[in-house]
Amino acid sequence: MAEKELQTCVRCHYVADKEERYCIRCGAPLKNKCTKEKSLLHKGCSKVNKADAKFCSDCGTATIFSELGLI
Numbered sequence: 001m002a003e004k005e006l007q008t009c010v011r012c013h014y015v016a017d018k019e020e021r022y023c024i025r026c027g028a029p030l031k032n033k034c035t036k037e038k039s040l041l042h043k044g045c046s047k048v049n050k051a052d053a054k055f056c057s058d059c060g061t062a063t064i065f066s067e068l069g070l071i
């Protein structure tokens, strides 16, 4: 049996399954996505960064964890 991949909520430390996108305990996002939105000049960026990244490693925009004050 393959071991289930897990991830930890950065806000409440709830341990969730890897495929879950939001914490079921506190509603915090579990994926540290880049917040750069699609515009006329840019196609946007949806890179999922490391949990401790304050800025996207692809484009330098703040990540969702940083914007929400989670890190």
Ligand SMILES: [Zn+2]
Pocket: 009, 010, 011, 012, 013, 014, 023, 024, 025, 026, 027, 028
């Ligand atoms: Zn949580």
Ligand SMILES: [Zn+2]
Pocket: 034, 035, 036, 045, 046, 047, 056, 057, 058, 059, 060, 061
């Ligand atoms: Zn980005």
